Amino acid sequence: MPHIVRTFFVMACAFWISAQSLAVNEAAAQSLLRDAEAEWFLREISTPILLAAGLEPRAVNIYLINDRSLNAFVSSGQNIFIHSGLVLAADNVDELIGVIAHETGHISGGHLTRFSDNIQGANAISILSLVLGAAAIVAGSPDAGIGIIGGGQQAAVRNFLSYNRVQEASADQAGATFLEQAGVSGRGLISFFDKLRDQEYLLSVNQDPYVRSHPLTGDRIARLESRLEQSAYLDKPPDPVHEYWFQRMKAKLAGFLNPPHATLQIYPPSNTSIPARYARVYAYNKDLDWDKALAEADSLIAEVPDDPFFHEIKGQILFENGRVEESIPVFKKAIAIAPNQPLILTALGHALAAPEKPEYDTEARKVLEKAVSVDRENPFAWYQLAIIYGRSGNVALADLATAERYSMFGQAREAAYYANRAINKLDEGTPNWVRAQDILLYAQADIEENGGRRRRR
């Protein structure tokens, strides 16, 4: 593990260990998982549901939370959060789509939460900090291509999203309507709820958070069933393309999150399907068995040469194994196939910046600037950009990038400090100067209102 590329990773790693050891604890630290493939896939399957609900799909953000309990929730500002545990517990894509349809029913029904005023207009990271009640949020460099953004300390999970029975019934009905309009069978939603049905009688401390926030009764399931059974799509099987990508994402998450021996039990080498090999790439990688991980990744690339995510994971393995310059052309292949994936762009930018060679820095800057132009909520890309700007003597832009990063994490005092520094060096009236002014204004308002402790932009 070369320390040159690991400096920032240590933070994520330290967090990861604490998250692992606390996994059985209700108050375990949570984190946001950022993965190009998962985000693309979740957008893909939810778009028809959101359109059916009359929502603008681009205005709705879907986030994956690293937490092995079963849960999904929405916040105002049109954000849907899904626990990794829910994805791993789902048997097919229609179960996941069913849950998304139900959650969309809470959005379209305007079932606001207690903390909605704080959440309005906030970004994902600031929402996460509210959800976690975390005092510090950290972002490490992506690990095996999956970025972890999370509370830097153990944070009490706030059980602030709880719906009443009227709201549940209305979200059920709305969800059923969206499924019908999207041509998806409601069997997935029924079988998902069936998994939770037994929990109705458990003490709340032993229930999954989904059951506590979405009160589930046999009566409610029965009513939903009779509604869904009227659908012409009841017996329609899951869309095979969606099912393929779902099984891949599930395998990837399992490989990334579970101990390698557990992954190899579910996906033994005798299973040569694409999802199984994909899960093993992550299991071997996690076990630091780089050669085996690379061999599996190569076998996937050989079978599907134009899959950007297979190139991405191969590049990531090489990178993490210290073969940084070898990883560059591999990431470039992924970018050639998926040119606008901000997280893959960030990985390429990171690989170009890591060797600290001036001949790579110009390209690293271009690539990272593209990454943040597609997705501003990318603290690690801003961090890398600040390094690149600083190295080329562009202190004003380095300060601005640092201000962006602090602003994103709601660290208003630091954001104001760096925004001020940037303003003093930038030419008045230029777009960067205007941006620095904006960050400063937000930060100052934040400091005045909340002493700089509340996270918002």
Ligand SMILES: [Zn+2]
């Ligand atoms: Zn609900």
